[in-house]
Amino acid sequence: MDKYILAIDAGTTSSRAIIFDRQGQSIGVSQHEFTQYFPNESWVEHDAIEIWETQLLAIKEVLEKNSISASQIDSMGITNQRETTILWNRKTGIPVHKAIVWQDRRTANICKDLEKEGKANLFYQKTGLLLDAYFSGTKIKWILDNDPELRKQADNGELAFGTVDSWLIWKLTEGEIHVTDVTNASRTLLFNIHTLEWDQELLEALDIPKAILPKVVSCSEKVGITSQSYFNFSIPICGIAGDQQSALFGQMCIETGDVKNTYGTGCFCIMNTGTKPVQSKNKMLTTIGYQINGKVNYALEGSVFIAGAAVQWLRDQLQIISSAPEIESLAETVENNGGVTFIPAMAGLGAPYWDPLATASIIGITRGTQKGHIARATLEAIAMRTKEIVTAMQKDADITFKSLKVDGGGSTNNLLMQIQSNLLYAKVIRPKTTETTALGAAYFAGLASGYWSSIDSIKNIWKVDREFNPEKNQENQKIIDNWERRIKQVLNYNKDE
Numbered sequence: 001m002d003k004y005i006l007a008i009d010a011g012t013t014s015s016r017a018i019i020f021d022r023q024g025q026s027i028g029v030s031q032h033e034f035t036q037y038f039p040n041e042s043w044v045e046h047d048a049i050e051i052w053e054t055q056l057l058a059i060k061e062v063l064e065k066n067s068i069s070a071s072q073i074d075s076m077g078i079t080n081q082r083e084t085t086i087l088w089n090r091k092t093g094i095p096v097h098k099a100i101v102w103q104d105r106r107t108a109n110i111c112k113d114l115e116k117e118g119k120a121n122l123f124y125q126k127t128g129l130l131l132d133a134y135f136s137g138t139k140i141k142w143i144l145d146n147d148p149e150l151r152k153q154a155d156n157g158e159l160a161f162g163t164v165d166s167w168l169i170w171k172l173t174e175g176e177i178h179v180t181d182v183t184n185a186s187r188t189l190l191f192n193i194h195t196l197e198w199d200q201e202l203l204e205a206l207d208i209p210k211a212i213l214p215k216v217v218s219c220s221e222k223v224g225i226t227s228q229s230y231f232n233f234s235i236p237i238c239g240i241a242g243d244q245q246s247a248l249f250g251q252m253c254i255e256t257g258d259v260k261n262t263y264g265t266g267c268f269c270i271m272n273t274g275t276k277p278v279q280s281k282n283k284m285l286t287t288i289g290y291q292i293n294g295k296v297n298y299a300l301e302g303s304v305f306i307a308g309a310a311v312q313w314l315r316d317q318l319q320i321i322s323s324a325p326e327i328e329s330l331a332e333t334v335e336n337n338g339g340v341t342f343i344p345a346m347a348g349l350g351a352p353y354w355d356p357l358a359t360a361s362i363i364g365i366t367r368g369t370q371k372g373h374i375a376r377a378t379l380e381a382i383a384m385r386t387k388e389i390v391t392a393m394q395k396d397a398d399i400t401f402k403s404l405k406v407d408g409g410g411s412t413n414n415l416l417m418q419i420q421s422n423l424l425y426a427k428v429i430r431p432k433t434t435e436t437t438a439l440g441a442a443y444f445a446g447l448a449s450g451y452w453s454s455i456d457s458i459k460n461i462w463k464v465d466r467e468f469n470p471e472k473n474q475e476n477q478k479i480i481d482n483w484e485r486r487i488k489q490v491l492n493y494n495k496d497e
Contacts, residue, residue, distance in 0.1 A: 001071075001072055002021070002072060003022075003072055003073070003074040003451065004019045004020060004021055004027070004068060004072055004073055004074065005019070005020045005073070005074055005075060005076070005077065005442040005445055005446050005451060006018075006019055006020075006059065006062075006063075006073045006075075006076045006077075006235065006442075007019075007020060007076070007077050007078075007079065007438040007439070007441045007442040007445070008055060008058075008059070008076065008077070008078045008079070008080075008168065008438075008441065009079055009080075009243075009435075009437055009438040009441070010051065010055060010078065010079070010080040010081060010164045010165070010168060011080075011081055011243070012081040012084075012101065012102070012103075013033055013034070013036065014031050014032060014033045014034065014054070015031070015032050015034060015051060015054040015055035015057075015058045016029060016030065016031045016032075016058055016438065017029070017030050017031075017055070017058040017059045017061070017062040018062070018435060018438045018442075019062055019063075019066060019068060019073075020438075020439065020442045022451070022452075022461075023461050024433060024439060024442070024443075024458070024461045024462065025433065026433065026435050026438075026439075027066060028062045028065060028066035028068070029062065029435075030057075030058040030059075030061040030062035030065065031058060032054040032055075032057055032058050033054070034046065034047070034050045034051055034054045035047060035050060037098060039098075040106070042104070042105035042106065042108075043100075043104055043105075043106050044100075044101040044103045044104040045098035045099060045100060045101060045104070046084065046098065046099040046101055047095075047098060047099070048086045048088070048095040048098070048099045048167055049094075049095065051099065051164060051167070051168075052167070052168065052171045055168055056171075056230065059230075059231070060230075060231070063231070069233070070231035070232060070233035070235055071233045073233075073235045074236075074445075074446065074449050074451045075222075075235065075236045075237070075238040075239070075445040075446065075448065075449040075451065076226070076235050076236065076237050076238065076239070076445055077237075077238065077239030077240070077241075077438075077440075077441030077442050077443070077444050077445030077446075078165050078168060078169065078237065078239065078240050078241075078441055079165075079240075079241050079242065079243050079246035079437050079438060079440060079441035080163060080164040080165045080168070080184070080242060080243060081101070081102060081164055081243060082102060082163065082183075082184060082187045082242035082243060082244070083102035083134055083135055083136050083139075083163065083187050083188075084099050084100065084101045084102050084136075084163060084164055085099060085100045085136045085139035085140055085143070085161070085163065086099045086161070086162050086163070086164065086166075086167045087140065087143055087150070087154075087159050087160070087161050087212070088159065088160055088162075088167070088170075089153070089158060089159060089160075090157075090158055090159065090160050090175070091158070093170070093171070093175055096143075096150055096153075096159060097143050097147075097150070099164075099167075100139040100142070100143070102134055104133065104139065105133045106133065106139075106142060107133040107138035107139055107141070107142050108133045110133075110138045110141060110142065111131040111132055111133055111138055114131050114138075114205065115131055119131070119205055122201070122202070122205065123189055123202065123205075126192045126193070126194070126199055126201075126202060127186065127188075127189055127190075127191060127192065127193060127199075127202070128186070128193050128277060128279070128285060128286025128287055129187070129189055129285055129286075129287075130283065130285065131189075135187055135188060135189045136161075136163060136187065136188040136189065136190070137188050137189030137190050137202070137206050137208065138189065138206065140161055140206070140208050140212075141206045141207060141208060144207070144208070145207075154208075154209050154211070154212050155209050155211075156211075157209070157211035157212070159212050160178055160212055160214070161208075161212040161213055161214070162178070162180060162214055163180060163184045163187075163188075163242075165180055165181065165184055165240050165242075166178065166179060166180045166184070166214045169223065169224065169237060169240075172224075172226045172227065172230065172237065173224045173225070173226065173227060173237075174227040174229070176224060176227075177223060177224035177237075178214045178215065179214050179215045179216070179217050179223050179224075179240070180214045180215075180216060180217070180240070181216065181217055181218065181219050181240035181241055181242075181291070182196060182216055182217075182218060182219065182288045182290075182291045182296065183219060183240075183241045183242040183245040183246075183287070183288050183289070183290060183291075184240070184241075184242045185198075185216045185288075186287050186288040187242060187287065189202065189206070190202050190203060190206070190208065190213070191216070193277055193286070193287070193288055193298070194277065196216070196291075196296070197216075198210055198213050198216070217240070218291040218292060218293075218294070219239060219240060219241045219245070219249070219290045219291050219292060219444045220238065220239055220290075220291075220292045220293075220444040220445070220447045220448040221238065221448050222236050222237070222238045222448055222449070223237050223238070223240070224236075224237050225237065236445075236449060237445075238444070238445040238446075238448035238449045239441050239442070239443070239444030239445030239446075239447075239448060240441070240444070241290060241440060241441060241444055243437050244262070244268045244270055244301065244437075245270070245287070245288070245289055245290055245299070245440070246436075246437050246438075246440030246441050246444070247260060247262055247268075247270075247407060247436045247437045247440055248260050248270045248272065248289055248290070248299065248440065249289075249290050249440040249443055249444065250407075250433075250435075250436035250437060250438070250439035250440030250441075250442075250443060251405040251407065251431065251436050251440075251462075252405075252458065252459055252462045253270070253271075253272050253289075253405060254272065254297070254455060254459075255272065256272055256273060256274035256399060257271065257272065257273075257397070257399040257400065257401065257402060258271070258272045258402075258405070259271045259272075259390060259393065259401065259403075259404050259405065260404070260405040260406070260407065260436075261386055261389075261390075261404055261405075261406055261407075261408075262406075262407050262408040262411075262436075262437075263307055263308060263382065263406065263407070263408040263409060263410025263411050263413075263416070264307065264308055264408045264409060264410070265306075265307065265308050265309045265312075266303055266304050266305050266306060266307050266308075266309065267303065267304035267307040267382065267385065267386055267389070267408075267410075268301070268303055269301065269302045269303070269304070269386060269389045269390060269393070270287075270289065270299045270300070270301045271299060271300045271301075271390075271393045271397060271399070272289050272297055272298075272299055273289075273297075273298050273299055273300055273397045273399070274297060274298065275295065275296065275297060275298070276298060277298040278298065278300055278396055278397045279396075280300060280392075280393075280396045281395070281396060282351060282352040282392035282393075282395065282396055283351050283352060283354055284300045284301060284302045284351055284352075284389075284392060284393060284396060285300070285301040285302070286298065286299075286300060287299050287300075287301050290444070292444075292447065292455075300393045300396055300397060302350070302351045302352075302389035302392065302393060303350055303351070303389075304350060304382070304385040304386060304389060305346075305347040305348065305349075305350050306344040306345070306346050306347055306360075306385075307344075307382045307385070307386075307410060308324070308382075308408075308409060308410050309344075309346065309347075310342070310344040310346070310378050310381060310382065311324050311327050311378060311410075312324065313344075313346065314327065314374070314375065314378060318374075320371045320374065320375065321375070324409075325412075325413070327375050327378065327379065327413070328379075328413050328414065328415045328416070330371060330372050330375040331372060331375040331376040331378075331379055331415055332372075332415060333370070333371075333372040334370060334372035334373050334376055336373075336376065336475050336478075337364075337373050337376045337377045337380060337479065338364075338366070338368065338369055338370065338373035338376075339364040339366065339373075339482070340362060340363070340364045340365060340369060340373045340374060340376075340377040341362070341363045341364055341377055341380075341381075341479075341482045341483055341486045342360075342361075342362050342363075342374065342377040342378050342380070342381045343358075343360060343361045343362075343363070343381065343483075343486060343487055343490045344360050344378070344381045344382075344385070345358040345359055345360045345361070345490060346359075346360045349487075349490075349491070351388075351389060351392060352388060352389075352392045353487075353491060355491055358490055358491060359490070360490075361486070361489070361490050362374065362377070363482075363486045363489065364482070364486075379413070379415060379416045379419055380419055380423070380479050380483075382410065382416060382420075383416065383419045383420040383422075383423050383424075384423060384479070384480070384483045386404075386420060386424075387420075387423045387424050387480075390404065390424060401424075401426060402426065402427070403426055403427040403428070403429055404420065404421075404424060404426060404427070404428050404429070405429045405430075405431065406420070406428055406429065406430050407430075407431065407434050407436040407437075408434075411430050411434065412430075412434070414466075414468075417430060417466075417468045418468050418471070420468070421468040421469060421470045421471075422470050422471055422473070422476045423476060423479065423480065424470070425470045425476075426470065427467055427468065427469055427470070428467070428468040429464055429466075429467050429468075430464070430465045430466050430467075430468075431462065431463065431464060431465055432463040432464065432465045433463070434465075443458050446458075
């Protein structure tokens with residue numbers, strides 16, 4: 001009987017279940033969206049029960065659709081939206097508050113207060129993270145501070161905290177197992193990435209009792225088995241990682257200096273920095289890449305807030321394209337950008353600028369400017385923001401950059417990938433399997449269970465779809481020079497106001 005790996009990809013908008021074979025090929029996918037709640041401005045919530053129910057449905061459905069029994073599943077790996085915060089009652093298993101999503105900004109003032117108290121450096125030195133509402137720790141504090149009864153229950157050890165991975169494992173094991181992995185733990189503001197332990201000083205700074213926290217495990221080990229009641233068979237749970245770290249491993253970025261970039265609504269870029277954490281001088285995040293057999297690989301992470309979202313803006317607001325993929329053919333109607341630069345700061349500018357007030361600009365428009373020039377400038381903007389992140393990471397890590405592995409929806413745009421290669425002056429590699437986030441979770445699980453014998457055996461099945469090599473031309477330097485001059489105008493504009 002053939003055996004397979006089941007990967008759970010618990011995303012921000014949907015629950016997915018994907019079955020992989022020994023060649024790392026996806027042979028079945030099931031996906032169910034769940035509700036997004038916006039109770040106040042800048043608040044974002046999910047219903048943890050709905051996350052669980054849609055995830056369970058996706059698992060059952062993918063098995064049924066592909067005529068695969070649970071007994072054919074060698075093991076299960078889980079990857080998840082990071083930082084989203086769930087608190088539930090240990091006895092009843094019922095969440096005590098809606099899940100507060102990573103995008104939620106309600107705790108921005110808590111972060112500001114901690115900064116005023118001079119705590120920013122303490123958190124950065126121990127966690128590698130900036131004090132920001134993005135991370136889980138201040139979300140837990142907010143829930144407990146706003147309900148004295150929950151605070152009391154937490155102090156008594158009656159509540160459990162978890163990111164989505166912990167919550168799903170708790171549910172799958174019917175409350176037997178309360179764990180998270182090092183990558184998810186490293187995004188909480190509570191975990192010391194040097195000692196690999198929950199940090200008492202950080203817990204005290206946020207007034208969070210240690211009793212609510214899960215046990216921390218590696219990305220690749222057997223942590224438990226699913227309850228037989230769900231699938232008529234107990235499936236071993238053997239892999240856990242946050243989505244971006246899972247994609248790093250799914251892309252086989254296992255050597256120091258390997259970088260992957262995911263082109264989605266924004267861009268998430270991660271560099272493997274090896275066995276020692278690198279402190280960024282450019283406000284990148286220092287984080288844990290993964291841990292296997294006791295060995296930790298660290299990473300630097302940088303995010304571009306607006307990437308695919310700029311293409312959506314051309315489609316929905318300017319209406320110069322009717323679907324996102326059309327941008328490639330429109331951009332190819334012109335030879336170059338016609339002198340146009342698009343700075344897509346619709347949500348401020350992140351690393352290395354960190355200007356939340358920056359606004360977007362299209363600079364260099366003349367009477368000769370065509371839709372194609374704006375389309376091409378948009379693709380160049382995505383590539384330039386990625387170049388800035390990669391360049392900053394290289395400086396931080398003092399590592400010679402070799403190539404960029406790419407995934408996400410934008411990676412299917414051949415013109416964007418060629419522009420990216422040109423501007424980085426480096427090879428851009430797109431894999432055959434673009435389900436790299438789920439694939440990473442599958443790899444972690446299969447390594448722990450023995451489904452794959454070693455990382456080398458996985459490297460042998462990882463296949464390239466296409467490589468893009470840099471083309472030398474004068475346009476590349478023009479794009480870079482115009483960008484560097486014009487982005488200063490955007491940054492200075494806000495200072496003048």
